[in-house]
Amino acid sequence: MNFLKxxxxxxxxxxxxxxxxxxxNLLRAFFMLMNKIKLVHxxxxxxxxxxxDTRSITKGDIFFALKGERFNGNKYAKKAIDAGAILAxxxxxxxxxxxxxxxxxxVLKFLQALANYxxxxxxxxxxxxxGSNGKTTTKELIAKVLQSTFRITVTKGNLNNHIGVPLxxxxxxxxxxxxxxxxxxxxxxxxxxxxxxxxxxxxLITNIGKAHLEGFGGIEGVKKGKGEMYAYLKNxxxxxxxxxxxxxxxxxxxxxxxxxEVVPSxxxxxxxxxxxxxxxxxxxxxxxxxxxxxxxxxxxxxxxGRYFGVSExxxxxxVSSYIPDNNRSEIVGKDDRTFILDAYNSNPTSxxxxxDAFDKSSFxxxxxxxxxMLELGTESEAEHKSVYSxxxxxxxxxxxxxxxxxxxxxxxxxxVFLNIDELKSSNIWKQLRNCTILLKGSRALQLExxxxx
Numbered sequence: 001m002n003f004l005k006x007x008x009x010x011x012x013x014x015x016x017x018x019x020x021x022x023x024x025n026l027l028r029a030f031f032m033l034m035n036k037i038k039l040v041h042x043x044x045x046x047x048x049x050x051x052x053d054t055r056s057i058t059k060g061d062i063f064f065a066l067k068g069e070r071f072n073g074n075k076y077a078k079k080a081i082d083a084g085a086i087l088a089x090x091x092x093x094x095x096x097x098x099x100x101x102x103x104x105x106x107v108l109k110f111l112q113a114l115a116n117y118x119x120x121x122x123x124x125x126x127x128x129x130x131g132s133n134g135k136t137t138t139k140e141l142i143a144k145v146l147q148s149t150f151r152i153t154v155t156k157g158n159l160n161n162h163i164g165v166p167l168x169x170x171x172x173x174x175x176x177x178x179x180x181x182x183x184x185x186x187x188x189x190x191x192x193x194x195x196x197x198x199x200x201x202x203x204l205i206t207n208i209g210k211a212h213l214e215g216f217g218g219i220e221g222v223k224k225g226k227g228e229m230y231a232y233l234k235n236x237x238x239x240x241x242x243x244x245x246x247x248x249x250x251x252x253x254x255x256x257x258x259x260x261e262v263v264p265s266x267x268x269x270x271x272x273x274x275x276x277x278x279x280x281x282x283x284x285x286x287x288x289x290x291x292x293x294x295x296x297x298x299x300x301x302x303x304x305g306r307y308f309g310v311s312e313x314x315x316x317x318x319v320s321s322y323i324p325d326n327n328r329s330e331i332v333g334k335d336d337r338t339f340i341l342d343a344y345n346s347n348p349t350s351x352x353x354x355x356d357a358f359d360k361s362s363f364x365x366x367x368x369x370x371x372x373m374l375e376l377g378t379e380s381e382a383e384h385k386s387v388y389s390x391x392x393x394x395x396x397x398x399x400x401x402x403x404x405x406x407x408x409x410x411x412x413x414x415x416v417f418l419n420i421d422e423l424k425s426s427n428i429w430k431q432l433r434n435c436t437i438l439l440k441g442s443r444a445l446q447l448e449x450x451x452x453x
Contacts, residue, residue: 036102036110037117040087044118048086050111050170052163059084065091065107066163077101108163115166116197124153124176126169126198127304130183130191130229131206132222133350134297135160136328137289138206139182141301144318149310150177157326158344160184165194178308186212186375188225195232202260203233204241204300208248209349214377227252241303243296260307264299273362280319281312288323290340291357327448329354334451338363338436343447346373346440348383352390354440359394363436366396369423369450371441372403384409397435400428403445420449 043062044050051061054076063080065073065088074095077088081100088100091107104110119126127142129135136158143154153172155164160182172179183194195203205226208219216222230253233240241260242249253259269292271277276287276294280302287298298319305315324330327344340363342354351373358366368391376383384405391399401407401416402423410416417423439447 033104033110033113036104037114040089040102040114041117041121043087044114044170045174050167051080051085052167054079054083057083057085059086061085063088064111065089065095066111067091067107073107111170112162112166112197115169116199118172119169119197119199122172122174122176122179124151124172124179125201126179126181127202127204128181128183128195128198128200128229129204129206130185130226131204132209132211132226132347133353134206134293135182135184136326136344137294137322137324138204138297138300139180141297141319141322142304143180144322145301145305145310145315146178146180146308146318148314148318150308151175152178152180154180155182158182158184162190162193165198169198183229185225186215188216188221189228191225191228192232195229199236200233200238202239202241202304203229204262205229205249205252206297206300207243207246207349208252209347210376210379210383211347211349212375213379214375218377218379223248223252230256241300243299246296260303262296262299262303264296267295267299267302269295272357272360281316283312283316285316285320287320290329290361291353293353293357332451336434337432339451340436340438341448341451343371343439343441343445344443346371346442348373348376348387351387351440354438355387355391355394358438359396365435367398367400367432367435367437368396369400369402369437369439369441369447370406371439371445371447372405374442374444380405381409398428398432402441402447420445420447424450424453 040062048060048062050064051057052064052066057063057080063077063085065077067073074090074092077090077095078097080088087102089102089104089107089110091104093103096103129138139155143152146152153176155168159167161184165181165183168181181198183191185191208223208226210219216225230240234256239258239260240256241262242253243262243264245264268279270279270284272292276289278285301319302315327341330341332339332341373383401410402420404418407416407418423429439450441447
């Protein structure tokens with residue numbers, strides 16, 4: 001009995017000792033991490049910029065050796081230093097050649113930790129937004145409205161994921177008033193993780209639609225995933241912007257006091273035959289946007305501008321000056337064709353919006369090129385049939401389908417093509433003249449090549 005007690009006591013003592021050792025090791029690792037974060041951060045504050053691509057290295061950059069399925073950034077660290085990088089952050093010690101190489105446990109996690117640390121050092125407020133559709137357009141409209149009055153940093157292009165969000169934060173200046181961050185996701189848990197990095201003071205969800213259904217696990221999964229924005233802001237006692245006319249968003253929001261109400265019905269549609277012409281804040285404003293769906297995006301930008309004290313004229317000037325680009329409702333002329341390049345991505349909700357807007361427009365000889373919509377899981381076939389069927393009630397001159405999914409469904413028809421190369425070499429494409437062509441499809445289809453090649 002005494003022997004058993006002694007053994008138990010010995011195990012307890014050993015267990016306590018192991019716990020202390022583990023705690024000390026964790027504490028030591030934390031301080032080592034913080035020292036490296038502060039080292040890199042000091043260089044950042046001195047004017048260095050972050051780079052993840054050796055092809056665009058400039059003198060004084062800090063290179064982060066990120067890894068992907070097909071590349072290992074550590075292998076390019078020396079090339080970055082040779083090109084003028086002041087530091088190279090790596091996570092494989094064998095590639096360390098001098099003190100200019102900072103070895104960390106995991107480069108991506110270090111990048112995210114550095115971004116979160118930088119977030120704690122600037123006074124500017126962070127405005128974060130997510131949603132199934134309209135994120136980038138809304139982000140750009142907000143930026144146009146706020147930049148007339150404030151110093152801002154905004155997500156460039158579509159850098160809205162676990163890499164892009166940290167890069168946006170690290171691009172923020174100490175004297176910025178606002179940092180506008182777009183957050184994208186195709187799985188649950190991603191928005192929550194991005195919020196932990198960015199720690200937004202204000203947040204909004206543009207809408208809930210049928211996007212990334214496969215990754216989210218259906219429309220209810222989309223609500224849960226995007227709803228992580230609301231959950232974070234509630235727990236952190238921050239401010240939520242919400243479209244009070246969207247029942248889905250109101251249901252997701254539930255009871256919460258700290259909100260800014262967005263009211264799209266305060267904006268009156270005056271004309272949408274080509275570009276939206278609206279009456280807002282008592283004045284007419286002409287935009288470069290196509291389709292009524294953008295009214296809610298404009299309403300969000302107006303609400304934010306008013307909340308932060310931007311003059312009404314500056315708000316309207318910001319809205320009217322925004323010109324879509326980067327394959328998002330971008331209008332491009334080539335030869336005797338006009339293209340509405342809405343091909344950055346596509347899902348059933350956004351496809352219908354684009355189809356309806358194009359149908360109502362005053363463009364002549366309207367042709368639609370629909371590309372496959374990816375990541376729809378078990379609903380893929382039904383949604384592709386539904387979107388195509390939606391076009392049949394319209395007055396389009398021609399509807400062309402491109403991609404494996406559409407080809408499997410309608411491949412016996414002469415207006416269906418496996419890829420854009422097939423389409424470009426077809427007589428149908430070559431014979432299209434003096435027409436306006438809407439291009440709408442998922443990113444992988446690269447429909448923009450119909451314009452650029």
